[in-house]
Amino acid sequence: MAEEEREFISLRTKQALAPLKGTGKLGGVRPNQDASRAITKQIADDNANRVKPIISDLRKAGRSFSYIAEQLNYMDVATANGGSWYDTTVRRYALRNAQ
Numbered sequence: 001m002a003e004e005e006r007e008f009i010s011l012r013t014k015q016a017l018a019p020l021k022g023t024g025k026l027g028g029v030r031p032n033q034d035a036s037r038a039i040t041k042q043i044a045d046d047n048a049n050r051v052k053p054i055i056s057d058l059r060k061a062g063r064s065f066s067y068i069a070e071q072l073n074y075m076d077v078a079t080a081n082g083g084s085w086y087d088t089t090v091r092r093y094a095l096r097n098a099q
Contacts, residue, residue: 047079047093048096052093055068056097064087065090068085
C-alpha cells in the first residue's frame with residue numbers, strides 16, 4: 001500500500017513539473033546569475049566595510065565577538081538585514097573584512 005502511494009506521489013510530481021521543464025524555472029543555470037552574485041557580494045562587502053572600523057578597533061583592544069555584538073546592539077547599528085548582532089554575526093563580518 002505504501003509503495004503504491006509513493007508511486008502515485010512520484011507520478012503526480014513528475015506531471016506537475018513537466019510543463020516547467022525547459023523554461024528555466026527549475027534549477028540549473030539562470031541568465032544573469034553571475035551578475036546577481038556579483039551584486040550580492042558587493043552589498044555584503046559594503047555592509048562589512050561599514051562596521052569594519054568598529055569591529056577591528058574593538059578586536060585590537062582584545063574584546064570578544066560577544067562583547068562587540070553587545071556594543072553594536074547598544075549603539076543601534078543595524079545589521080545588513082536590520083536584525084540584531086550576535087557573536088557569530090560579528091565573527092562573519094570580521095572574516096569578510098580579513099579577506
